Amino acid sequence: MWKKLIIAVVLVAFVSVQFASSLTCYSCIDATSCRNPTVQTCTNATANASSLWLSTYLNDVPVVAGSQSFMCTNLTYYTGPQIPPTASIGPNNTVTSQFLGCAHPDIRICARTLTDPEARATWNSHCGVCYTDNCNFDGPAGTFSSSAYTIIGSIAALLLAKVLS
Numbered sequence: 001m002w003k004k005l006i007i008a009v010v011l012v013a014f015v016s017v018q019f020a021s022s023l024t025c026y027s028c029i030d031a032t033s034c035r036n037p038t039v040q041t042c043t044n045a046t047a048n049a050s051s052l053w054l055s056t057y058l059n060d061v062p063v064v065a066g067s068q069s070f071m072c073t074n075l076t077y078y079t080g081p082q083i084p085p086t087a088s089i090g091p092n093n094t095v096t097s098q099f100l101g102c103a104h105p106d107i108r109i110c111a112r113t114l115t116d117p118e119a120r121a122t123w124n125s126h127c128g129v130c131y132t133d134n135c136n137f138d139g140p141a142g143t144f145s146s147s148a149y150t151i152i153g154s155i156a157a158l159l160l161a162k163v164l165s
């Protein structure tokens with residue numbers, strides 16, 4: 001019984017650490033650097049840097065003093081045929097602007113508009129936000145959702161149930 005309890009406690013601690021540790025996101029600031037994004041840890045400082053960069057081409061990016069939690073973003077502008085919200089840029093699209101990185105949730109990145117009127121009239125936008133480590137990457141599995149979080153959670157619950165049974 002004690003052994004089971006200890007295993008359960010360790011398991012719960014492990015899972016909590018996973019969720020409590022700070023978020024990391026892919027980071028890049030234009031179409032070129034986004035071919036090879038780096039990974040950044042979300043802090044007030046990195047989210048501030050995102051706000052600063054985004055405010056160079058987006059309207060009304062609010063100044064946020066600080067956030068308790070952050071989100072990963074992928075804000076892509078492109079020309080050419082319109083792609084569905086979950087699809088990737090196709091062969092006939094040109095990426096005109098791209099940003100990946102940590103952000104303050106309160107800047108509501110997907111609600112912002114382009115400052116340049118010409119770009120605003122002609123570019124399509126694709127904007128995604130997500131809340132798990134490195135989730136702002138459209139890999140082959142299309143991880144742009146909370147699916148990773150859900151899967152980790154279910155596995156932990158299963159293990160826990162097994163240990164306690």
Ligand SMILES: *[C@@H]1O[C@H](CO)[C@@H](O)[C@H](O)[C@H]1NC(C)=O
Pocket residue numbers: 044045048063064065066
């Ligand atoms: C982030 O920006 C806000 C608003 O400008 C500022 O008050 C705060 O000190 C900055 N935080 C960091 C860690 O740079």
Ligand SMILES: *[C@@H]1O[C@H](CO)[C@@H](O)[C@H](O)[C@H]1NC(C)=O
Pocket residue numbers: 043044065066067068069
């Ligand atoms: C960010 O700054 C705010 C206050 O401006 C603070 O309450 C918050 O804990 C900070 N977030 C992190 C993750 O350090």
Ligand SMILES: *[C@@H]1O[C@H](CO)[C@@H](O)[C@H](O)[C@H]1NC(C)=O
Pocket residue numbers: 081090091092
């Ligand atoms: C891209 O454009 C070519 C030539 O107009 C067309 O044949 C092709 O079907 C287009 N591909 C997609 C994915 O839209």
Ligand SMILES: *[C@@H]1O[C@H](CO)[C@@H](O)[C@H](O)[C@H]1NC(C)=O
Pocket residue numbers: 026034037074075076085086087088089100126136137138139
């Ligand atoms: C960002 O979103 C665009 C549009 O869906 C996608 O083509 C691109 O692959 C995404 N970037 C990354 C690094 O996943």
